[in-house]
Amino acid sequence: MSGAGKKVADVAFKAGKAIDWEGMAKLLVSDEARREFSTLRRAFDEVNTQLQTKFSQEPEPVDWEYYRKGIGSRLVDMYKQAYDEVQIPKYVDNVTPQYKPKFDALLVELKEAEQMSLKESERLEKEVAEVQDLKKRLSTMTADEYFEKHPELKKKFDDEIRNDYWGY
Numbered sequence: 001m002s003g004a005g006k007k008v009a010d011v012a013f014k015a016g017k018a019i020d021w022e023g024m025a026k027l028l029v030s031d032e033a034r035r036e037f038s039t040l041r042r043a044f045d046e047v048n049t050q051l052q053t054k055f056s057q058e059p060e061p062v063d064w065e066y067y068r069k070g071i072g073s074r075l076v077d078m079y080k081q082a083y084d085e086v087q088i089p090k091y092v093d094n095v096t097p098q099y100k101p102k103f104d105a106l107l108v109e110l111k112e113a114e115q116m117s118l119k120e121s122e123r124l125e126k127e128v129a130e131v132q133d134l135k136k137r138l139s140t141m142t143a144d145e146y147f148e149k150h151p152e153l154k155k156k157f158d159d160e161i162r163n164d165y166w167g168y
Contacts, residue, residue, distance in 0.1 A: 019044075021041055024037065025037060062083065064076055064080050067079075
């Protein structure tokens with residue numbers, strides 16, 4: 001196998017180990033997302049397996065002497081010369097440089113969205129805690145206690161009473 005092919009296989013193998021599949025699976029919410037994720041993982045594993053098996057193996061050397069004894073040296077020499085002249089092209093990666101900046105930009109966008117999501121999560125958790133607290137205390141809470149927490153509503157009600165507006 002060529003050096004570039006080995007490098008691709010090694011990088012793919014290391015990438016497969018570095019991916020936290022279980023961690024990503026925990027983040028999925030819908031059944032459809034789980035199905036798509038399992039399809040992606042299966043496809044990745046298949047490609048990675050092929051890279052490790054097919055493309056990482058060196059071809060076995062040809063035993064020319066064995067063939068010379070059975071067939072004859074003239075024909076074997078002709079095949080050996082043709083075999084030696086075969087040039088396997090080297091893999092040149094011209095796709096990664098095109099997509100690497102796009103991928104990096106998406107990673108930055110992902111990190112920003114993650115931070116926004118965490119902030120929104122914190123805000124919603126506080127709001128849920130406040131609503132649960134209000135629910136517990138609602139039966140014993142006075143209007144003054146409620147208006148202490150929500151002064152904008154007290155102002156609104158006072159304005160409605162002052163202007164003789166009763167909502168109808």
